[in-house]
Each structure stands twice: as structure tokens, then as C-alpha cells.
Amino acid sequence: MSSGFDLTNEAFAEYCRWLRVKTMDPKTRREIQSMITDSEMIDQRFSSRLAFGTAGLRAPEGAGTNRMNPYTVAAAARGFARWIKANGGADKGIMISYDSRHSSREFAEMTARMAADEGVQVYLSDTLRPVPMLSYGIVKYGAAGGVMITASHNPPEYNGFKAYGADGAQLMPEEAAQVSACIEGLGDIFQIIARSLSLRQLLHNEMIVYVGEELDDSYEQLLMDRLNSSLVHEEAKRDLRIVYTPLNGAGNVPVRRVLESMGFHSVMVVPDQELPDGDFPTLRVPNPEREDTFQLAIEMAERENADIVIATDPDADRLGIALPDDSGEYRVLTGNQIGTLLMEFILGGRAIQGRLKGDEFSVVSVVSTKMPEFICRRYGVELTETLTGSRYTAEAIRQGRSEGKRFVMGFEEGNGYMLDTGILDKDGVAAAAVIAEMSAMSRASGRRLYDQLDSIYSLYSYPAEKRFSVQLKGPDITGTMEAVMNSLRKERPDLGDEIEITRVRDYLPETNMLYYHLGGAEGNDWLAIRPSGTEPKLKVYMGMYGEKEEAEQKLADVYQRVKERIAAVLDSL
Secondary structure, eight states: OOOOOOTTOHHHHHHHHHHTOTTOOHHHHHHHHHTTTOHHHHHHHHSSOOOOBTTBEEEEBSSSTTSBSHHHHHHHHHHHHHHHHHTTOTTTOEEEEEOSSTTHHHHHHHHHHHHHHTTOOEEEESSOOOHHHHHHHHHHTTOSEEEEEOOTTSOTTEEEEEEEOTTSOBOOHHHHHHHHHHHHTOOOHHHHHHHSOOHHHHHHTTSEEEEOHHHHHHHHHHHHHHHOOTTSOHHHHHHOOEEEEOTTSTTHHHHHHHHHHTTOOOEEEOGGGTSOOTTOTTOSSOOTTSGGGGHHHHHHHHHHTOSEEEEEOTTSSBEEEEEEOTTSOEEEOOHHHHHHHHHHHHHHHHHHTTOOOSOEEEEEETTSOSHHHHHHHHHTOEEEEEOSSHHHHHHHHHHHHHTTOEEEEEEETTTEEEETTSOOSOOHHHHHHHHHHHHHHHHHTTOOHHHHHHHHHHHSOEEEEEEEEEEOOSSOHHHHHHHHHHHHHHSOOOOOTTOOEEEEEEOTTTSSOEEEEESSGGGOOEEEEEEOSSSSEEEEEEEEEESHHHHHHHHHHHHHHHHHHHHHHHHHO
């Protein structure tokens, strides 16, 4: 701790401005006053402002210009509302929902208040509801956009503000830049809040209206109409034993409701992870990509002899599963494995029913498994690759539909799945329903769902795939990232005499990623390297395909050589 203040320091000047605000809420005021002798803390909290990007805002909660708090949320909400107005959407309005994180309801109400005071009609969820219901609600109510208060699967101290357009998809970069400009032009947010009408007044004026049961019923019916398969017998659904965990998030009610309506009556919920709790007390982080997230659910599944374990993250846009293998041990599947199972099940089911007409397409992120290439080729379905992020999947879906094609499904390796429901964001609720049906069909045929992966690999190719991160340290993380990427651009990694880099794709300026096509099974082997957008890490993805032993050995060789190359660059800095 230090008290050596520089009175000309911009961070200290901004801190003093916050300290002088008479209308500051008590919680924020106490936090600001508590750091009055801590110059390092003041510099951390006030030296920069949260940047509004394609994912909106996301940061730890707390007082300061680069933290999530009522004032940074109010500024984002006001700027977003002005963007909505500028595009003629004030009367159409916006839809707002939130998840189980600390302050999520408070931030949702502040967002509603700022937008309504700006003259934008607001449809506010009367309780926490997940991302897919927010995305669906935008379209259902004919709104011009929406906001989801969530930090997805980040640690408990985080929260966020995620913005959507009129079709229920997250904003694209040019739209986010326009919103950011509106935020920059606001002026003093404290004065704006002080002059604004209260939530109660805006509810009375019906500029804010609550939405609830009608949305639940409509969303449930949508999934029943689009996803309930006639290929799965009711008895098989009834007998399937499911352990489900919402990870103390917003998926609990909608997932259980949809599963019950579809005929899955043996759904058991992990007690300690059932109810909303922003502390996520039994979890390191509430992320269904992580194996340790499943500990309590697997313990319950072992006691109950469950056929499948399903988990959704706090805003229920992502989903993970664990399945018993031949020995009865539960295995947590990767996002790629789940996506592979889903794509084969959905396309195979449509083929059996004669529903593939030759104008279908699927979407997958560029750093996901290449198994969809094999599957789509077999069924005559076009496959589109995009950058990672549901906004890019949504853009590809819009483009495909404009060309008269029919969307089937899309996914990214980070456990995000989009199905043929019309919803343009990841939907863990819908994915849970389809995975349950897939598991019931497998069980009815006398097979474990886990075994279906081997059948798929035997039919197509074995995927040896891996992703890993390289943690970066030092005062200039951005500079370090750039140095590594620039070195790789100047000189390709040496992957040994047996592995040839046949082509390099550089994704600048869209994103800072290098993608290497490698010699291998029909040219499908690959390697990709990019900096993380949210953490001080370099992310590396790779996939090798063919016979299992050969593919695994190739993967091990590439992994070791890439690790050594990145380490050498870091050592040279």
C-alpha cells in the first residue's frame, strides 16, 4: 500500500471526482473511501475505462471506471439506448434479462431505468432467465435489441453487460463501435442518473413492463416444436436417468421444464448447485468446460447410476456433459466431442426421416474439430467456418438464409451450440434437450452414448486434438503477445521432417490469429495460435486425424515443438 499521490495523475483526479459525488450510493461510497490511502488501488481502478466491445462489458465488480458497478453499467445502458434511438428503435424497445451473479438484478434494473428514461420502451424479465431466452425474447416482442447482464462462466467476482441487435444476435464490431461512440458522448453519468426518473415512475408510466410466464411458455413451445424427435420412443425418454446441474445459475428452471415436457421424468438435480448463488460456493469457476466442475454431479451420478450428467453455465448459453464408459467411470467430454455427437445425431436423424433436401448448411468455428467436415460431406450438407464467437456464427446463419439455404446446427469448441430454433445465440437449454434425446436413443439400442464416439471415429477418422495456453507475465502483456505473434509471422514453427506446413492463414486485421494447414489426412491436420482476448495468455489449438496411434503421436510431436518455439521466443524478449 502506498500513499504517495501525484496530484496531476489522471487516475487520482478521476478518483477525486468520484469521491465528491453527493448522490453516490452508500456501497460504492464506502468502497471508494476505503482506498483513500492506497494509491496503487486507485491507479488500478481509475487509470482506464471499460471499453465497450462486441461482447459489451465484462470485468470484476467494484468501484472505479474500469470495474462493473451501477455507474459504468448506467453509462453503457444510456449509450446503448441512444444507439437504439438513432436507429429508429425507441418504440420497438429492448429486452433485458440477467443471471445469478452478484448485482445482476441491480444492474438489469439500472439498465432498464436508463433506457426507459432515454425514451426507449423496455421489456424487463421479472426474474433471472438465461441468454437463449433473452435472445428469443427480443424477436418474440419485436424489440430493436436487448441486454443480458452476465459474465458467462467467468469467476464469481466478475459481471458483464452483453448487447444484442434486433434479430437476437450479439452486436457485430461496427455496431459495437457505434454504441461505444454514443457512450463517449454522454457527459457526466452521475448527473444523468440524478436527473432520471426512478424505476417505480417508469414502471408506472409503462415505459418498463415486466415479462415472465408468457415468455416461458412460448420458449418451451418453440423447443418442443423444433427439437422433439419422433425417432425417440417415450419409454426410452422416461427411463433415462439424468443428473443435471445448473451450476447455481439461470438454467435450472428452463432446462428442467423443457426436459419434463419432452418426457424425461427422471431428472435429478445436484442439491448444492441447484439454486441461484453468485458465490458459486462449490466451484472454482462455474465453467462446464472444466473437469473439476463436474465433481459433485459425478458423485451423484455414481450413486444414482445415471445415464448422463448435464451441466449448464450461469447464463446457460454453454453446456457440458459427462458419460459413463464401459467400466462405469464417468468421462467429461470436450466441446468438440459433444459437437461431433450432436452433428452426427441431427444430420443422421434428418437423413433417416428424408428431411435432407440438399440446401442445408452447418457452421463451425475455425478452431473447432474438423470432424464436421467428414460428417457434412457424408450427408451432403454445406459447412461454413467462422471466427470464434456466436456473433460470427449468427452472421454466417444470416448469410446462408439470405441465399435460400436452411441452417441445421453450429458449434464452437468452447461448449457453445446453436440449433435450428431461430435463436441466434448459443443455447444450452436446447442443447440439453437434444443431448437427452440422443442419450435415450442410444440407451434404447443397448449402447452407451460414450461408445457412439468410437463408432463415429471408425466411420470417419480418429481425431487427436488438443488445446493449451501459455501464461504470460510481465508489465507489458500486450507487447509480449505481439512479439510472439510477430516472430511466428516472420518464421514458421519447425514441426519436424515428417510434418509439413502446407499453407498459412493470417487472420489480421479481423483477429490476431495464425492458422497453419499441415500435411495429413486429406489435408485436415491443423494448428492455430492466437492471443487470448480476456486473459494474459497465448492460446494454441491443434488437430491431427487418421489412425489413432499415428494421429496421437503426431499430436504429441507438434505439441512439444510448438511449446518449445513459444518458450524460445519468450526467453529472447
